[in-house]
Amino acid sequence: MKYFILLASxxxxxxxxAVSECTGLSKENTWVTVYINTVGATGIPDRGEVTFERxxxxxxxxxxxxxxxxxxxxxxxANSTATVGLAAYVEKEFPVSIKxxxxxxxxxxxxxxxxxxxxxxxxxNFMRVWKGPGHAATDQFQLTNVACAVWPxx
Amino acid sequence: MKTSVFxxxxxxxxxxxxxxxxxxxxNAGDTVASxxxxxxxxxxxxxELLYENNKPVFDTANLxxxxxxxxxxxxxxxxxxxxxxxxxxxxxxxxxxxVNRSRWMDLRRSTETKARLRLVLHEYLWISGIDDTxxxxxxxxxxLLNIGNYSPSIWWNPVNPAxxxxxxxxxxxxxxxxxxxxxxxxxxxxxLLMEPVGECGDSYRxxxxxxxxxxxxxxxNARGLFHKYHITVFDKAKTIQGEMLFEPEWGxxxxxxxxxxxxxxxxxxxxxxxxxxxxxx
Numbered sequence: 001m002k003y004f005i006l007l008a009s010x011x012x013x014x015x016x017x018a019v020s021e022c023t024g025l026s027k028e029n030t031w032v033t034v035y036i037n038t039v040g041a042t043g044i045p046d047r048g049e050v051t052f053e054r055x056x057x058x059x060x061x062x063x064x065x066x067x068x069x070x071x072x073x074x075x076x077x078a079n080s081t082a083t084v085g086l087a088a089y090v091e092k093e094f095p096v097s098i099k100x101x102x103x104x105x106x107x108x109x110x111x112x113x114x115x116x117x118x119x120x121x122x123x124x125n126f127m128r129v130w131k132g133p134g135h136a137a138t139d140q141f142q143l144t145n146v147a148c149a150v151w152p153x154x
Numbered sequence: 155m156k157t158s159v160f161x162x163x164x165x166x167x168x169x170x171x172x173x174x175x176x177x178x179x180x181n182a183g184d185t186v187a188s189x190x191x192x193x194x195x196x197x198x199x200x201x202e203l204l205y206e207n208n209k210p211v212f213d214t215a216n217l218x219x220x221x222x223x224x225x226x227x228x229x230x231x232x233x234x235x236x237x238x239x240x241x242x243x244x245x246x247x248x249x250x251x252x253v254n255r256s257r258w259m260d261l262r263r264s265t266e267t268k269a270r271l272r273l274v275l276h277e278y279l280w281i282s283g284i285d286d287t288x289x290x291x292x293x294x295x296x297x298l299l300n301i302g303n304y305s306p307s308i309w310w311n312p313v314n315p316a317x318x319x320x321x322x323x324x325x326x327x328x329x330x331x332x333x334x335x336x337x338x339x340x341x342x343x344x345x346l347l348m349e350p351v352g353e354c355g356d357s358y359r360x361x362x363x364x365x366x367x368x369x370x371x372x373x374x375n376a377r378g379l380f381h382k383y384h385i386t387v388f389d390k391a392k393t394i395q396g397e398m399l400f401e402p403e404w405g406x407x408x409x410x411x412x413x414x415x416x417x418x419x420x421x422x423x424x425x426x427x428x429x430x431x432x433x434x435x
Contacts, residue, residue, distance in 0.1 A: 027364075089372055092372060093371050095369035095370075095371055097369050126342070128367065138368055138370075138380065138382075138401070140368040140369065142342070142343065142366045142367055142368065144342075144343055
């Protein structure tokens with residue numbers, strides 16, 4: 001019986017999904033957004049996606065669980081803050097990293113948050129993101145005006 | 155790019171041992187060997203700068219040769235005559251040093267800087283043919299150097315540090331010149347604006363240097379950050395006269411000779427000659 005309960009709880013918990021989403025605007029006026037999905041009761045990072053938007057062009061790339069070397073997400077309900085930390089290497093080589101500690105802009109348009117300058121007052125946050133296929137691993141966007149949202153258990 | 159970065163770092167370490175091809179990502183053994191070799195080169199460079207009455211305090215020729223040619227490996231624990239040691243050298247039979255990985259983890263603390271460098275010097279002195287029983291020479295030399303505490307993981311990150319910029323106008327009238335600009339290697343993002351002083355006339359140029367920081371990819375065998383500079387040169391009317399992206403070579407200036415290192419030579423952009431430097435404070 002106890003094994004059945006354990007199995008059932010594992011199956012049910014596997015459906016739990018949280019999403020961390022971070023956006024920034026590069027000096028080259030490219031919007032860079034990184035999504036990380038976590039699954040299960042233990043919040044294992046499952047996959048990631050990077051999108052770039054410049055004028056009417058939108059492109060990006062995905063990476064897998066195996067490419068994520070380190071990940072941490074946390075949303076503090078008491079004061080609506082969030083923490084996101086990511087070190088991923090797409091195909092074990094091309095870096096995607098995030099360090100964010102600030103307001104949890106869940107349910108908000110992150111691009112508007114950045115454009116309005118709300119996130120610019122928070123210091124020491126960054127995203128360093130490989131520019132994508134066709135670029136060397138050292139070709140990266142550095143973004144320091146960053147807004148993140150952690151969506152727990154959706 | 156990846157290949158050149160790899161070659162630079164291999165050259166920097168120039169140990170014949172595969173174990174010592176440094177800053178290996180995810181392999182503690184290689185990282186320890188790399189830090190040991192880099193620490194040896196650091197001490198060597200400092201010793202070469204040490205003078206007393208206009209004479210070098212220590213002849214570094216044999217020590218330099220020892221650092222260049224000795225294989226360094228690390229093991230979880232290292233023993234000599236049944237006792238655990240921080241490191242063991244195999245002079246005179248082999249040019250080999252084994253470093254105790256578990257003890258190096260303590261030695262790499264910033265507060266252990268003197269002990270760390272003394273150990274490194276001690277092992278290399280033996281390899282160079284100097285009897286350093288009871289640390290008799292290494293202790294004395296490290297005391298003379300009076301090195302402040304530092305953490306190796308901070309000292310060697312970023313992998314291509316530059317903290318001074320020198321600029322000269324290609325065709326400047328007399329009395330018109332730039333003052334050197336200063337960058338902070340601790341900052342991942344900064345903008346440096348430089349303009350000449352004096353009467354420059356049409357030769358006037360303004361220099362804008364915007365620093366950006368990237369993450370080193372695993373294939374480089376380096377773990378940390380690198381810096382890149384977007385250089386723009388304006389004339390008096392704020393028209394862009396030239397721009398370029400400059401990334402100093404990795405590993406070139408970690409252990410600068412004579413206390414300064416000129417990064418990647420000299421470049422000319424928009425009528426301005428620019429040289430990046432790393433000057434150890």
